[in-house]
Amino acid sequence: MEKLPRWADLILIPAINLLIAFAISALVILAIGEDPVNAIRLMVSGALGSAYGWGYTLYYATNFIFTGLAVAVAFHASQFNIGGEGQATLGGLGVALVCLALPWPHWTLALLAASLGAALFGAAWAAIPAWLQAKRGSHIVITTIMFNFIGASLLNYILVNIMRPVGSMDPATARFPAGAKLPSLHDIPGLGLIFGKSTPANVTLFIALAACVAVWALIWHTRLGYQIRAFGKSEAAARYAGINPVKIIMVAMLISGALSGMMAINNVMGESERLVLNAVEGAGFIGIAVALMGRNHPFGVFLAAILFGFLYQGGAELALETAIPRELITVIQALVILFTGALDNMVRRPVERAFLRAGKEAQ
């Protein structure tokens, strides 16, 4: 069978997949007795219609860029990292330890150190599953799922028994010092007029964008990136070409874990300014949908993260204004994963056939 044109593979098929997912979501809204058109209008105005809405949309998108890139990098090495949730949880611990360690004199220093802490802890939490996959052949999907649960228990223990301030009942760390406070987009000269004071979007957005560029450069413009892609396409061929599989699995998973962990500078350092239980709130899993939708390309991940940021913020507004609960977003997320990921062939086969037929008729 002849190959599809590039535009069909990159734009047409994902667009059809998304359309099906959204169409079914609309049917679900109809089925619970609400008006889908009104729902979309509310979501758009709630998420994009005001500076406040945009602030939240970009805040969520920042989280999803990190977790989406994390899943994408692992996918390039044909590793399915479901452990973003746990890695981001541990990343939060890294951020909290760094932020509480010193009375930081300036946020830039704190940000630099906290980023390192987040990346290091996230990577460390990915390291064991990665090593077990590389050395012992333990299925990485299962081990990363297990590490999500172990990570949640570990953090629960640390917050309740170790890091909770004396006299506090809340399982959370103390508030971070003032020097570790990241400027929100409102505080940045020139953006202050656009973004409201109370929105959580902060400078981490720019780090996320830089991470997109860095991942793009790594995957397509370095020797390591080439090795990762080669290994992901065919392990046997990569091995024959002298690529060390243990090294590639380890490196790809460590980068993936570090990216997931770095999400914590946005939600822990930038927003809550202390570490609480369940701070990740499912963003690790949304990374899977984001990476699938973005076809594992940083630019695609960026667009998909914005879309999911919009869905998240829009969904929150929807829950306020109508009887539609926030869980609608979980359904949409599931449908996006289903149609862009698992049921991709359902659309791809007929499209391929149509192109083939069109190609024959043209001859």
Next chain:
Amino acid sequence: MMDFPTLIQILDSTVRLGVPLLLACLAGLYSERAGVFDIGLEGKMLMAAFFSGAIAAVTGSAWLGLLAGIAGSMSLAVVHGLAAITFRGNQLISGVAVNFLASGFTVLIAQSWFHEGGRTPALMSGGRFGPIILPGAEALREVPVLGPIYYELLSGHSILVYVAFACVPLTWWVLFRTRFGLRLRAVGENPAAVDTAGVSVVRLRYSAIAIAGLLCGLAGTYLAISLSAGFGKEMTGGRGFIALAALIFAKWRPVPALGATMLFGFLEAIANRYQNIDLGIVVLPVQFMQALPYILTVIILAGFVGKAIPPRAGGEPYVKER
């Protein structure tokens, strides 16, 4: 450290907490033995829990609830089958989608039908599977040692508990003593050989997925209308993943699956009862007990203590040669 009545109570909750794990674990066993990875056990259980709770609340009948629960679980099994078998998609991604679909869908529908914040109305006794008192349990109650074991531990569970335990030898028999079972195991190891023998790989895998849907339906129904009195948001609470862990722990075999799920049920029962466990030298925090099933599974997967080798064709869509 623990007196006899306490021990009986803990073992009794072990059974109650182990049974949903057992049913889900056996579900995963059929599916994965046929070469279809199933990380959507959690979602299927949740769907069954919701539909059984909802229909039992509306009709007042536990049996209709059971049917609805199985139907709910089956619908997700069909989605997984379409993605994993018919359209040869990634089975893990499909499983992830199934879990999220259930997680969102159940709350959405529960809220729309009952307006109780994502729960179903609390069930009266008619809508639940009540305890079955085994013959002679009352009479033997006062007999020392054996009496409490028979009365508290063996008797007084709902019908689904006895069904779950019966499923263990049944599964063993089906897998290892019937032609269907032989073919099912073969399709998980070498589907091409089964296909060459003129047996449909697709039909076998769909049958396995349907059995998995049925068993997850029982598991979810048990949670919602036997163990509890109705469905609550996210009520499976990761049990589908513990069942998956138990399946690996049991190395994809039915009788060890019973042992693994009861062990994990026991750990949960202990964690529910005690905050911290003082072993003299070290104090084990409750969070450690909660994480223990997952830690044990990672150790088993690492292959340091008896390697767990999954069915060889697991996760691979079968493409017929032309």
